[in-house]
Amino acid sequence: MASRGEWTPRIRLQPAFCRRLLGKTDARRGGNGGAVRRLPANASGRYTHVYEKCGLLTAHTVLGHCIHLNPREIAAIAGAQASVAHCPSSNLFLGSGLIKLDQLLKAGIPVGLGSDVAGGPELNMWQVMRAAIDVQKARTAYEPNLRPLRASEAFYLATHGGARALGKANLIGTLDPGKEADLTIVDLAALAPYPHERDLLHELSVQDVVSLCIYHGGPHANLETYVRGKSVYRAPGTTARK
CATH class of the missing domain: 3.20.20.140 (Metal-dependent hydrolases)
Structure with missing residues (x-):
């Protein structure tokens, strides 16, 4: 529900056309991916075609x-x-x-x-x-x-x-100047697969750090999270940053 002062865009559709087209789509697809794959490439019942015809495929979609x-x-x-x-x-x-x-x-x-x-x-x-x-x-x-x-x-x-x-x-x-500061501070030591590897973290390249976060990252390694520059989460025992 839009609050006072907000503008809610409205899209005018042709109800009869959309009901007919969507009904055809539902019937042909059966609501599952297998039916989607069986449709011919030029089938008019494909979802993208429906969105185009109903004016729903735009730069805001x-x-x-x-x-x-x-x-x-x-x-x-x-x-x-x-x-x-x-x-x-x-x-x-x-x-x-x-x-x-x-x-x-x-x-x-x-x-x-x-x-x-x-x-x-x-x-x-x-x-x-x-x-x-x-x-x-x-x-x-x-x-x-x-x-x-x-x-x-x-x-x-x-x-x-x-x-x-x-x-x-x-x-x-991104963290470019002027943008909203949405970021998470990660404890890399918590991501090291083995304790003895923690001493080698300083040797990691940027690519290595990203890979380490992707393959081992999770809530257990999050020290602090910021949204629009405001701290919204801080791990227990973590010192507040200024």
């Missing part, structure tokens, strides 16, 4: 998952300047399929990472980044020329990529 897109749909999403929320841990958990991430990025579509809330196994974004890497790694089994997703690229999708997908790259997503 964020589409979830986008696993079973054909080239025309990718071009339509890119042409509309819409964005994609990639939820890899959810896709793996539900067995939905493997997103063709390289094709979306090549088309210039902004892609961010999401947990899919209750659709995935957890909300830990480090694990979501790891799942994004695993999804693309799994594709290399039948697409040998595909380059696996790097840890730094997964980190980008979860930060600046997500900000771009939401149309807020000017406010969040």
Whole structure:
């Protein structure tokens, strides 16, 4: 519900047309991914076609998952300047399929990472980044020329990529001066697989640190979290920072 002073955009649709088109889509798809894959490439009942016809595919649109897109749909999403929320841990958990991430990025579509809330196994974004890497790694089994997703690229999708997908790259997503300070301070020592490796942490490269966070990160290593520059969480025993 919008509070006083807020503007709620309204989209005028053609009810009869949408009911007919959506009804056709539901009947053909049966509500599952298998039916989606069986549809011919030019089927008018594909979701992207429905969104286009109903005026819902715009620069303000964020589409979830986008696993079973054909080239025309990718071009339509890119042409509309819409964005994609990639939820890899959810896709793996539900067995939905493997997103063709390289094709979306090549088309210039902004892609961010999401947990899919209750659709995935957890909300830990480090694990979501790891799942994004695993999804693309799994594709290399039948697409040998595909380059696996790097840890730094997964980190980008979860930060600046997500900000771009939401149309807020000017406010969040990086630590550039003037942006909102949304950040988490991580205890790298808590991420070391073995105690004796803690003395070697200073030798890690930036890429190594990102990989360590993605593969071992979680609430146990979070020292403090800031939202818009304000501390919203501090681990017990942690000294407040100024």
